[in-house]
Amino acid sequence: MKNHLDLIILRLLKSKPRWGYEVNLEIRDRFKVYLSAGTLYPLLHSMEEKGYLQAVWEAEGGRGRKVYRITPRGEEFLTAGARAAEEFLRRIQYEAEIGPFQQKHA
Amino acid sequence: MSTYIRKFWKFIKRNETARGLLLVGIVILGALAVWGGVRLALSTEYPVLVVSSGSMCPPTNCVLPIGSLIVIRGQDPSTIVAAPPPSGSIIVFRPYVCEPDYLVVHRVINEVKDSNGYSFVTKGDNNGGSDSWDARCGTALTMISSSQVVGVYQGMVPVPYLGSAILGIRSFMYDDTTGQPRPEGILVIVILIVALFAFEVIEPSKKPKPEASTSSSNVQPIPIQGHISSVEEFPNPGGA
Numbered sequence: 001m002k003n004h005l006d007l008i009i010l011r012l013l014k015s016k017p018r019w020g021y022e023v024n025l026e027i028r029d030r031f032k033v034y035l036s037a038g039t040l041y042p043l044l045h046s047m048e049e050k051g052y053l054q055a056v057w058e059a060e061g062g063r064g065r066k067v068y069r070i071t072p073r074g075e076e077f078l079t080a081g082a083r084a085a086e087e088f089l090r091r092i093q094y095e096a097e098i099g100p101f102q103q104k105h106a
Numbered sequence: 107m108s109t110y111i112r113k114f115w116k117f118i119k120r121n122e123t124a125r126g127l128l129l130v131g132i133v134i135l136g137a138l139a140v141w142g143g144v145r146l147a148l149s150t151e152y153p154v155l156v157v158s159s160g161s162m163c164p165p166t167n168c169v170l171p172i173g174s175l176i177v178i179r180g181q182d183p184s185t186i187v188a189a190p191p192p193s194g195s196i197i198v199f200r201p202y203v204c205e206p207d208y209l210v211v212h213r214v215i216n217e218v219k220d221s222n223g224y225s226f227v228t229k230g231d232n233n234g235g236s237d238s239w240d241a242r243c244g245t246a247l248t249m250i251s252s253s254q255v256v257g258v259y260q261g262m263v264p265v266p267y268l269g270s271a272i273l274g275i276r277s278f279m280y281d282d283t284t285g286q287p288r289p290e291g292i293l294v295i296v297i298l299i300v301a302l303f304a305f306e307v308i309e310p311s312k313k314p315k316p317e318a319s320t321s322s323s324n325v326q327p328i329p330i331q332g333h334i335s336s337v338e339e340f341p342n343p344g345g346a
Contacts, residue, residue: 005283021240037201037242038208039285045159046282057234064235 004085005035006047010070010078013053017069020044044068052077149180150257155198155209156269161230162196162211169196169231170211170262173270178257183224186258188217191231196259199228199250204243209256212237218249225249 012018012026020041028034044066047053052074055066070078118125144153155176162170169191170176178198187195194213201210215236216227227249229236239247263269279291 021242024240024242036208036285037205037240041208042158043283059235064229064233065238066233 004081005039005043006052007078007081007085009043009047010052010074010081013068013070014075014078017056017067019058019065019067023068047074148178148257148260150178152198152209152256153177153179154263155211156272157211158273161232162213164232167191167231170259173267173273175263175265175269175272176211177260177263179260180256181258183252183255186214186217186224186226186252186255188214188226190215197226197228197250198256198259199226199254200256201237201239201247201250201254202243203254210237211259222251224252226252226255 008027008031009023012023018026023044024035024040044053044055048055048068050073051071053068054071055068057064058067118128145151147153155178157170157172157174157176160172162168163172176198185195186197187193191213194215196211196213198209198211200206200208202208210228212228212230212233214226215229218225218227227236236248237250278294279287281288
């Protein structure tokens with residue numbers, strides 16, 4: 001699951017813009033994985049640098065927080081990533097189907 | 107006691123592997139001693155750090171560009187200055203006490219002193235608002251207590267590209283999206299270790315050859331007047 005963390009984050013932000021900790025809580029609820037600050041925030045920064053995300057500072061009761069939204073470039077990356085993942089699933093499905101022939105050896 | 111030292115010294119002089127190991131040990135101990143000394147002198151656990159994000163680098167007035175190698179020092183909280191840039195102290199702190207490895211470097215823009223001591227409001231010079239820290243360790247915070255402060259920014263290590271190189275090595279060693287070591291990184295470390303041992307194995311076989319040739323051809327130091335003092339080896343009494 002962690003290998004596709006960037007895609008998961010992009011998918012979550014495609015449904016609606018969120019701030020970092022919201023992303024954290026969503027991932028915890030859906031995937032039962034808790035991301036450390038040291039994993040999540042540098043990743044959000046690097047995705048922002050790559051132009052997949054855009055961060056906007058939102059003031060709330062005098063303190064600020066960064067709200068992330070997906071960019072068109074991020075959407076492109078998400079679509080390409082999703083296609084690659086589907087392709088992978090199709091392949092392992094195919095491997096599973098032709099599996100019994102290989103078992104003849106045993 | 108001194109006989110043990112003499113014996114040990116003789117052993118070290120004769121045994122090339124032992125000499126190598128001793129040298130490696132001295133280098134490692136020396137490095138640890140220097141690191142410990144710097145930590146003690148600057149009274150902080152992390153005296154030197156690399157800046158990994160641009161939050162302290164506004165385009166017009168960049169203070170800490172990404173890849174800066176910074177030196178910090180543990181200071182009494184009362185000496186920390188709370189003010190807008192450029193006068194407020196820049197501090198390194200742990201925003202999340204339950205994740206002590208996660209460090210942030212931001213400027214102190216406000217402070218509060220109460221019965222619990224000092225607390226600080228921090229902000230990245232390049233950020234749109236002051237910091238707030240999420241509830242991953244219990245409750246969300248908008249202030250940093252003095253116990254979370256690791257050190258106060260003193261200055262930069264003026265070695266260009268070193269910080270960036272460290273960041274580059276880190277991103278080569280660790281996967282950016284998972285924080286796990288990358289196979290390429292592990293491979294490089296394994297290759298380095300193997301290379302070290304390979305040298306250790308190859309080297310001894312090279313060295314004995316010249317020694318063997320000198321003893322077999324029975325070449326002995328010829329005492330030349332005025333140069334005797336420079337010859338320290340005893341002529342082999344029995345020959346080869």
